[in-house]
Amino acid sequence: MRATKISGLAPLFVLFIAGAVSSFEDIEKLRIWPLPAEVSHGGRRMYLSEDFKLVTEGSKYEDPSGILKEGFDRMLAVVRLSHVVSGHRNSSSSGGSALLEGLHVIISSSTDELEYGADESYKLVVASREKPYAQLEAKSVYGALHGLQTFSQLCHFNMKKKVIEILMTPWNITDQPRFSYRGLLIDTSRHYLPLPVMKNVIDSMTYTKLNVLHWHIVDTQSFPLEIPSYPKLWNGAYSPTQRYTFEDAAEIVNYAGRRGIHVLAEIDVPGHALSWGKGYPSLWPSKNCQEPLDVSSDFTFKISARSLSLNLSTWEVTKLKKHRKTEAEAYEYFVLRAQKIASSHGYEIINWEETFNNFGNKLNPKTAWYWSCWESDCGRCIMSNQDKWYLDHIDTPWQMFYANEPFEMIKDEKRQSLVLGGEVCMWGEHIDASDIQQTIWPRAAAAAERLWTPYTKLAENPDKVTTRLAHFRCLLNERGVAAAPLVGGGRVAPFEPGSCLAQ
Amino acid sequence: MRATKISGLAPLFVLFIAGAVSSFEDIEKLRIWPLPAEVSHGGRRMYLSEDFKLVTEGSKYEDPSGILKEGFDRMLAVVRLSHVVSGHRNSSSSGGSALLEGLHVIISSSTDELEYGADESYKLVVASREKPYAQLEAKSVYGALHGLQTFSQLCHFNMKKKVIEILMTPWNITDQPRFSYRGLLIDTSRHYLPLPVMKNVIDSMTYTKLNVLHWHIVDTQSFPLEIPSYPKLWNGAYSPTQRYTFEDAAEIVNYAGRRGIHVLAEIDVPGHALSWGKGYPSLWPSKNCQEPLDVSSDFTFKISARSLSLNLSTWEVTKLKKHRKTEAEAYEYFVLRAQKIASSHGYEIINWEETFNNFGNKLNPKTAWYWSCWESDCGRCIMSNQDKWYLDHIDTPWQMFYANEPFEMIKDEKRQSLVLGGEVCMWGEHIDASDIQQTIWPRAAAAAERLWTPYTKLAENPDKVTTRLAHFRCLLNERGVAAAPLVGGGRVAPFEPGSCLAQ
16 A cells, blocks of 8 residues: 555545555565564655664663674675665765664663563554664563564665665564473584584574574483583484584574573473483493493482583473383383473473473472373463474475464463473474474475464464565575575475475 | 604604505595595794785786685685684784785696696695795686685584684695596476576585586576567576576576686577477477477578587587487487587587497597496597486485496596596486585586595595595584585485484
C-alpha cells in the first residue's frame, strides 16, 4: 500500500493507507525472516548514506565492551557484502532523494550481561522525512542486536543506482520473541568442527534470531575438549589438532555471547562416555565394558564434577542415558547425585526426557527437560522431538520444521506457560565442516520462525511462506552461508539450473 | 631425519643428515600441498613470535598497492584461525627456544603487473639459528605469494604451548610450477554465485596455487552480467539481484588479481546464448528458434564485439558450439569473424576443441585450445578432458584427478612444450552456493598438484598420497573451506563418525 498526498485529504488518507500490515499476502511481501510481531510500512524509498552513522544520544547503555558498535559494523558490512556500492549518496549529493543518514539507538539498560530470559524486544522506525535517522529502541543491547538484524533485512541493493536502499518506508516494527529458548544443537564429538566453522554457524544463527547454541561437546566417539585439571581426558580426541583448548572453548562462548547467543555446553555422563577412558582407563567398569562409566566409583563423580566446574556458561546439561534395565537403580543414583553436584556449582539443570520418564518424581524440581512427550505433565520443557526437529533426519522437509507447534497437544494454559521454547538438533554422525551448513539451513530457519513469531502470525499452511523462506535462503547464500535449496529434504543439491528463488 | 650436534663431527654430520628429502616416505611426511619442486628439512623446532614481522630490506619491489603486505597479513591470519594463540613467544620470553621473529622477503622485479607466463618461482629458507628471520626470495610478487602459501603450511599450532611453531627446521625450499596455466572453471549461468562465494573459491584456489579462474559467466539459462553499452542484456538474468554489476565483475577480477589469479572471462557465442535474447529478441533467428544467435545479423557481431571489449581481463574465450550440421558453414564464418574481432581488441584466443576438430586449419594460428584430444597435433593446448577433470562428474574420485597426466599420450618433446597446462571444470547444473566448495575440493587439489609439482615427484600410484591429501583437506576445513571427505567421489557426506584425517 502506498502513501500518497492528496490535497485537503492528506491527513486522513495517509492514516488510512499506511496502516498495519494485516492481510497474509501483504505479510508475504515483507521479506523479513523471522516475521516480526507487529509491522507496518509505507510506500516510499530511502537510500543509505555512504557515511551511515551510529548515534546513541540519550541511551543509558554506554557500550563498555563494544558489543553494540561491533554489531552495527557487522550489520553494515553484511548489507554491503553481495554487491559493490559504487553509487554515491551523502548529504551533499542526495538532492531530492530521501537520505537515511544513520541509526539512532537508545537502550534503556546499562548492563551488557547476557542473562537467560532477559528482554530481547525492540522497536524500529525507519524513518520519517523530518528525521533522517532510523530509530531503534530496546531494553537491552541484545534486543538492539535483534533490531539491527531486522534493519539489515530491510536493506536492498539498487542494481541501477548501485546504492543500498530501503523500500516501503516508513517502517514501524515492534518485536519480541514468543519463546525465550530458541536453540540449535551441534555435535563436535562425532566429527570435530574447526573454530571457523563454529563461528560461521553462530553468525548464521543471529540472522534467524536463534539464541542458544547447545554444544554437545563430547560423546562415545571422541573427547575433544581440554579439561585443565584432568589433562589426559582429551587424549580421547581423534587427533591432537582435532581438539578445543580451554581458550578455544572460551573464544566460542565469547564470540557467541557478544552476539546475544548463550552457549549451553553439554557433557554426557555416565553413558555416551567411552572416550573419557582413553586418558583415564579406570573410569571404565572393565576392559571389556567401556560404557557407561563406572558409577560405583567416586573418581567418576570427581571427574564429572571438575568437568562441570569449567564455568564456560551458566547452564550445563547432564544427559543421562540408561544402559540396561538391571542397572536402573545405578542410573537413578548417578543422576540424582550428578544433579546435586551441578546444583552446588550454581547451574540450572536440563535433562533429556528419559530421566523424567524413569524417575521424574525424584528429580530436582527445578529441572527442565528436552522433551518430545506430549502427554506427561513434565513441568518446564524445551521442545525437541526427533520426528520433526532432528536436522540429521534429512528426509524431514522444511515444512515439517515450520509446522511443529509446541502447543499443538497442550491446551492447558498453565502447562503452556512452562514451555521455555525449543531446539533443533544437528547430530553429527554424517556432519562435518563440508556439509554442516547446508544440512542446518534453511530448515532450522523454519523452526526459528515457529519459536520467534507470535502464534497468530504464523502460517497454518507452511507452503504459504515458501516465497519468503526462499528469499531468506538466498539472503543466507549472499551472506556466505551455504543454505541448501528448499526443494526436497535436507542438503539436496539443486537438481537443475535455475533461479535461487525457485529452488 | 634429525640434525644433531656431535662435537668434532658437527659440520660433516649436519651435512650428511640434513640432506634433500629423497625417499617417498619422507615426502609423504611433509604435509605440504602441492608438493614443492625441491625440499630439504632438518629436525629442529622454531616458534613464531607473537610480533611476527614482514621485512623487505634489499627488495627492489616497493609494494605500490600493498599486494605483498596484504598477502602477508592474510597468511598470518590464516595460520592463527583454527586455535587461539594464548602462549607467549617474543624476544624477551623465548629463553632458550628458537624464536622466528619474522619473514624477510626479497623480490627482484619492481612491477606488480599480473602477466600470464610471468615468473612464479620462489626460494624459502626457514631458518638458521644465526638468522631469526625466515628468508623468502622471488622474481615477482606473485612468486612471493606462493612462497607465503608454502610458509603457512609449515606452521602448526602446538596444543600444549598454545603457540604457532614450525617443525623440522631448517627448511630449504626451491619451487616453481611445472605448467603456467593451472585453472578452475566456474559457471555462473546455470546458478548465480554471490560475490562472497566467488571470493571464498578464489581464496581456496590460492591454497593450492591454482592461478586461472575461468569464469563461464553466461549461457543458455541466464545472462547475469551488466554490459553497459547494451543495458538490456542482463534482463536475461534469473532475477534483478542475481546479477553482477560491472563493478562487481571488476571487483572479482581485482580480488583475484591481488592474489595472483588471472580471471578468464568467458562469454559464449553464438550457441549457449538463448539468454541474450531476453533483452534483445532480434538476436534470435526467430520466435521459435532462440538458439544459436542469428549469425547472419550484423547486430549479433556488434553486440558480441561490445561484450568482448569490456576489458575485464587479458584473455577472452570464444566458445563456439555447432548447432546443426547444415549450419556448418555459418558456424565457421562466425568463429573466424569473432576471432578477428577478439584479436583486434588485443586478446589472446582460446577455443574449445570442436572448432579445431571442424576447421582447425582456418583458425588464427595463435589460438590455444581446451583440449581432450590426444591424437591431433593441435598446437597450444590446455588439458581439460571431461572423463577425468570435470568436477560435476561426482563419480570421478580424486585419484583419477591426480593421475590425469597431460603427457601420457604425448611423447614428442616439441608437442609437450605446447601444453600450457590444464583446467578442472565446475559446471553449474547442480551447483550453487550450498554445495560448490564440497564439490570442488579436495578433487581440484589433486589436479592442482598434477599441474604444479615436477613430474618426477608425483606419485605413480595416487593412493600413496592419500595421507598427505587428507591432511590438506582438513587444513582446508580449518580455513573455512567446505572440502568434502576423500572417500567416495565428489561431495559425499561423511558416512560415519570419525577423524577428519581418515575420511
